Amino acid sequence: MATRAAATVDRCQGGTVxxxxxxxxxxxxxxxxxxxxxYGVYLVRTTLLVMLIxxxxxxxxxxxxxxxxxxxxxxxxxxxxxxxxxxVVIALVVLAVGLFGNQVAEQAxxxxxxxxxxxxxxxxxxxxxxxxxxxxxxxxxxGFLRDLLQGGSAEAMPFVRNLGFGLxxxxxxxxxxxxVPILSFLMILQAPVFDELLLTVKQRRNGAFWxxxxxxxxxxxxxxxRALALLSLATLLAYGIVLSLLQxxxxxxxxxxxxxxxxxxxxxxLVAAAAIVGVALFSGYEHxxxxxxxxxxxxxxxxxxxxxxxxxEGVDVPPILVVFGLLAGEELAGVSGIFLSVPFLAALRMVAxxxxxxxxxxxxxxxVL
Numbered sequence: 001m002a003t004r005a006a007a008t009v010d011r012c013q014g015g016t017v018x019x020x021x022x023x024x025x026x027x028x029x030x031x032x033x034x035x036x037x038x039y040g041v042y043l044v045r046t047t048l049l050v051m052l053i054x055x056x057x058x059x060x061x062x063x064x065x066x067x068x069x070x071x072x073x074x075x076x077x078x079x080x081x082x083x084x085x086x087x088v089v090i091a092l093v094v095l096a097v098g099l100f101g102n103q104v105a106e107q108a109x110x111x112x113x114x115x116x117x118x119x120x121x122x123x124x125x126x127x128x129x130x131x132x133x134x135x136x137x138x139x140x141x142x143g144f145l146r147d148l149l150q151g152g153s154a155e156a157m158p159f160v161r162n163l164g165f166g167l168x169x170x171x172x173x174x175x176x177x178x179x180v181p182i183l184s185f186l187m188i189l190q191a192p193v194f195d196e197l198l199l200t201v202k203q204r205r206n207g208a209f210w211x212x213x214x215x216x217x218x219x220x221x222x223x224x225x226r227a228l229a230l231l232s233l234a235t236l237l238a239y240g241i242v243l244s245l246l247q248x249x250x251x252x253x254x255x256x257x258x259x260x261x262x263x264x265x266x267x268x269x270l271v272a273a274a275a276i277v278g279v280a281l282f283s284g285y286e287h288x289x290x291x292x293x294x295x296x297x298x299x300x301x302x303x304x305x306x307x308x309x310x311x312x313e314g315v316d317v318p319p320i321l322v323v324f325g326l327l328a329g330e331e332l333a334g335v336s337g338i339f340l341s342v343p344f345l346a347a348l349r350m351v352a353x354x355x356x357x358x359x360x361x362x363x364x365x366x367x368v369l
Contacts, residue, residue: 054183059225107253227310
């Protein structure tokens with residue numbers, strides 16, 4: 001009897017119970033839980049996306065709220081002060097839309113009506129503005145652009161069709177425009193609860209590591225959102241003022257499009273520059289060279305001076321990873337994936353840095369004999 005019991009214990013300790021390997025069972029069970037969790041995330045992906053956008057929006061409003069708190073010195077309760085900040089932001093947005101929204105809408109309507117004429121290959125050679133030395137090459141340049149338009153139109157149709165479906169889907173979910181500010185309002189209001197949560201996490205095992213990770217995520221996201229908003233605003237002002245002074249057709253519309261595309265790193269500014277030069281070129285604008293020179297000078301200033309100044313070191317993601325993240329994000333989640341790919345990569349990079357730092361601390365810690 002004792003020998004049989006000992007054999008049973010040996011089988012259990014070896015990982016086999018009733019012919020089933022216990023370690024394999026644990027691995028299968030863990031994999032099943034992971035798959036179930038991923039499937040649950042997929043089912044609520046729209047809700048999670050709205051929450052992520054609300055988090056980013058709260059990072060945009062929170063610095064204004066902190067500045068308002070410093071100004072009033074605690075004399076105004078938290079909730080009324082936050083409401084006041086939101087009212088100021090909404091008033092500024094309404095004012096900007098009232099001043100420039102009508103002009104941008106009119107230019108967009110005019111461009112939509114004139115677009116078939118601007119892209120007409122039959123009249124392109126006559127309308128094409130070229131400097132004197134390139135006049136003998138007018139027919140060749142016009143032919144090259146004509147072939148480019150004819151070949152690109154067929155390839156662009158699926159993109160335009162998908163964009164139309166995306167806009168229809170967005171129009172059916174305009175409720176999120178209201179939900180996102182409400183969620184961000186509640187998140188900012190509950191910021192002290194998050195601070196208490198950090199203190200609780202710090203007291204647990206490996207609490208220092210997770211506290212550093214959470215602080216790092218907070219720094220990365222706040223720096224990224226703040227820098228993105230300022231870069232878009234700078235692009236809107238610079239493009240709007242200079243293109244209007246140069247009397248480029250549809251100047252305000254092109255400036256607004258460039259500001260929106262600024263949220264897509266690397267590829268967004270390139271698409272905006274191509275759109276501005278293309279519209280000016282096909283409209284017969286005679287000073288396209290000045291437009292190209294301005295865009296080149298502004299990109300040098302923003303990419304090598306303004307952007308490094310606004311972006312912290314933790315948001316500095318290598319360009320090759322940015323391009324990979326944009327392509328992968330578009331495949332996984334469309335426009336939303338493109339927008340969220342860079343902060344996601346920056347967050348992963350920050351976590352990897354924290355893991356390396358904590359491993360270095362453990363390695364360099366003195367051994368107690």
